[in-house]
Amino acid sequence: MAGESLTVDGVKVSYGDVQVLAGVSIDVAPGEFIALLGSSGCGKTTLLRAISGFVPVDAGRVLVADRDVTNAPPDKRGMAMVFQSYALWPHMTAAQNIGYGLRLRKVARGELNRRVEETMSLLGLDGLGDRLVTQLSGGQRQRVALGRALAVEPRTLLLDEPLSNLDARIRQTVRHEIKALQQQLQITAIHVTHDREEAMVMADRIVILDRGEIAQIGTPEDVYNRPRSSFVAAFMGADNVIPLTAKRDNGGLHVSASDDHADAVLSIADGDEGANLIGSGDGELTAHFRSEAARLIDINERPEGSLVLFGTVTQTSYPGGIYRYTIDVGDRHFLVDDLKKLGVGDAVGICLPAKSLHLYSANPTTSS
Amino acid sequence: MSNVWRGVVVPWIPRAILLGLFAFAIFGPLANLLLWSVAEVWYFPHKLPLEWGFDFWRQVFKPRGNAMLSLNNSIIIAIFTVIVSLAIAIPAGYALARRNLPWRSLILIAFLLPQAFPSVAVYINVARIFYGFGLAGTYVGVVLVHTVQGLVFAVWIATAAFSAVDRELEEAARNLGASGLRTFMTITLPLALPGIMASAIFVFLISLDEFTGTFFVGVPDVVTMPLLLFNASMEGNYQIASITSLLLLVPSVGFMLFIERFLKADVLAKVGN
Structure with a gap:
């Protein structure tokens, strides 16, 4: 049958x-x-x-x-x-x-x-x-x-x-x-x-x-x-949202710096490596990422091919094994887990490798 | 045992008096009926019958007596009233419960209309019309009159019973390949059956007790128990009247027990919705 x-x-x-x-x-x-x-x-x-x-x-x-x-x-x-x-x-x-x-x-x-x-x-x-x-x-x-x-x-x-x-x-x-x-x-x-x-x-x-x-x-x-x-990105768990301004050329996506993040050059997905970009990539973008893909680094560090957000630790908790931090970037809050112990008020960088980013052109979205 | 009754603390003496009064209000008249039914001689100012015996019971249950005849009439008429009422109430109740009929509440209220007018006025006219059709003094005429009265309850209760059957239970049967009729017969009807049974018993009781319509449409050819009771009281024959009353009581008590045992609150809650 x-x-x-x-x-x-x-x-x-x-x-x-x-x-x-x-x-x-x-x-x-x-x-x-x-x-x-x-x-x-x-x-x-x-x-x-x-x-x-x-x-x-x-x-x-x-x-x-x-x-x-x-x-x-x-x-x-x-x-x-x-x-x-x-x-x-x-x-x-x-x-x-x-x-x-x-x-x-x-x-x-x-x-x-x-x-x-x-x-x-x-x-x-x-x-x-x-x-x-x-x-x-x-x-x-x-x-x-x-x-x-x-x-x-x-x-x-x-x-x-x-x-x-x-x-x-x-x-x-x-x-x-x-x-x-x-x-x-x-x-x-x-x-x-x-x-x-x-x-x-x-x-x-x-x-x-x-x-x-x-x-x-x-x-x-x-x-x-x-x-x-x-919508799909947010529904599938990539529900952290950050707006970006960027320009695309053959070398990849050039993200301009802002108060919230450093400038970066991101490779665009062709296969599994690089960011998932939908749209032209020029101008206003909405970036989605999953909390588990984020990594905490020194705020002055600039790893190649990654986007770095400037954040401040506002809350810490210890669910076991790792520390869980609420990190404010501008007026947005992200939950990020990390092994390092940090205190409230510490300035940290949130490192987002290109691979972890989902970028949508001129697609207005409700942030979470 | 706690003294709390509906959240109010009732001391035991007033409570006992209250219960006693309730019991008296319910069982007092019944006791009187029982006494009368076994009293062969009883007149004022004696507090208790002077002579006791079952003579009148024998008289009532005498084959071919008036009483047996009217009991038979009552039961036959009640059974046919139930059949006719259910034949209308089952399809009507299903349609009212399942289809989005326009004027749904108007239809439900329409069944209530016969109760809204003074019954004597209604039945005098019904009797006149039935006379024209040759239905006066016939079983068919009496059954029709009883059906009109029973229908409001039959339809309302059947509607509630069908509404209480979850639609998905029918969909599950349709989904497995059952036709609409098959679904109704194997799923909907069995699940609504307690409610339908309750409405059948209710109609049976209404028919058994009905007086006004039978009086105008049936007399003198069709005499039922309530009419016998009326005649007996008019003639001052309280023994026959009491025995008749007691007989009429039996199915009512049975119905109460049935409701208590089988009918779920969710069906009752949907009556009239």
């Missing part, structure tokens, strides 16, 4: 006057694991519900293996969904929940029981078949919900934040279990989540949504190392 391809082509969805999806297109290969990532209200759940047929589409098409299902009712799409609330039927036992889809397909009793058993042991639910779902723990319910979807051997599996109701420890293991199952069964999976790490760990490709539009589609490495917009 290999997966089927799925194509979302220019899908628009509105609730009343509010446009929730403003033309979204995604091509999903058979057997691919796609994560729809975004903050709440970005339209990711709506997109999943449009794919599964619970939300009517205003414009655009949904194709499953080149079959147009845009106007097909949910029960004619052959997709299986795992709901955030699990949506298990409280008047049925675990086994009845899992067997429901098979009963609809008129599978003979013996065969049905065998497949329910099989699904239950696949998910480590042996011996729980006769329990009402209300008597199961959160993790067990989650498995029953997954089993109910997998029992019908779907070609496409839709996952609507299925892990968000589990506690952190169980979530870690279930992530890997779902991913392993998906690979073992070779089914296509669309996974909605607001958890960045979850998307990174599970997905082959990540679709980042912002206000009903796709901000970026790419592999986890792509969206993490080469975010295409200021």
Whole structure:
């Protein structure tokens, strides 16, 4: 039961006057694991519900293996969904929940029981078949919900934040279990989540949504190392922002000095080395970086190919192993970890290697 | 045991008096009914019956007696009233709960209208109209009159029961390939069943107790328990009246127990929403 391809082509969805999806297109290969990532209200759940047929589409098409299902009712799409609330039927036992889809397909009793058993042991639910779902723990319910979807051997599996109701420890293991199952069964999976790490760990490709539009589609490495917009950079954790003025030539990017930082010549990414620059690079730029990429140096030091910010330590703490400093640069605050011990009021330089910088031309952004 | 009742400290003597008064208000009339039902001779100024016995009970349960006949009538009419009411209330309640019907609250209030007017006035006119259709003095006529009264509760409770079923539970079934009807039969209806049962019992009780409509539409051909009770009291036959009252009490108490046992607060909270 290999997966089927799925194509979302220019899908628009509105609730009343509010446009929730403003033309979204995604091509999903058979057997691919796609994560729809975004903050709440970005339209990711709506997109999943449009794919599964619970939300009517205003414009655009949904194709499953080149079959147009845009106007097909949910029960004619052959997709299986795992709901955030699990949506298990409280008047049925675990086994009845899992067997429901098979009963609809008129599978003979013996065969049905065998497949329910099989699904239950696949998910480590042996011996729980006769329990009402209300008597199961959160993790067990989650498995029953997954089993109910997998029992019908779907070609496409839709996952609507299925892990968000589990506690952190169980979530870690279930992530890997779902991913392993998906690979073992070779089914296509669309996974909605607001958890960045979850998307990174599970997905082959990540679709980042912002206000009903796709901000970026790419592999986890792509969206993490080469975010295409200021929004994606901030969303992927590069949420420290500093404005720069620069000029680009063949030698790289020449950043002019200001009160906050020294001048620098940065190499531009071509492969993995150098800064990730989107736009011309001339004039006003917004630079994003991750706290963990920053290093504290002497304020007079000027390492080659790195940008140095002038800062003052305003707060120190010791979470263990390293020191954590709040460093003010102008009116911005950055959290930087370092091994050295510093005191409040010390002047330090924050060293940002070109490789750690994501630069966006003339792209006004809300700083954090 | 704590003396706190709703946050107010009630000393035990006034509390005992209060409970005693409650008990008297509830069980006093019941005790009176019980006494009357086994009193064969009892007249003023005696505080207790002069002769005791079950003669009147025997009379009531005599096969082919008036009492048995009216009991049968009451039950048959109540059962059909329940069937007709549910046949309307289940689809109506589902539609009101699930579809975004325009005028939703107006529709809900429309079912309340028959209760808003003086029932005597309404039923005199209904009787006149039914007479024209040949429905006066028939079971069908009485069932229709009872249904109109039961429907407001049946529809309101059914709407609440369907609203309490999480939409995602239906979507999960649709998603696995169940048609709309199949989803309704296997998911929605079973989950709403306690509420539907409650509304069925409620309609049954309303029909069992109904007097005014039956009086105008049914008499003299269709006599139900309340009408028998009325006739018996008018004739001064308190024994028959008491026994009839006690019989009418049984299903009401049963209903209370059912509500207490099966109906969840979340369904009740959605009545009228």
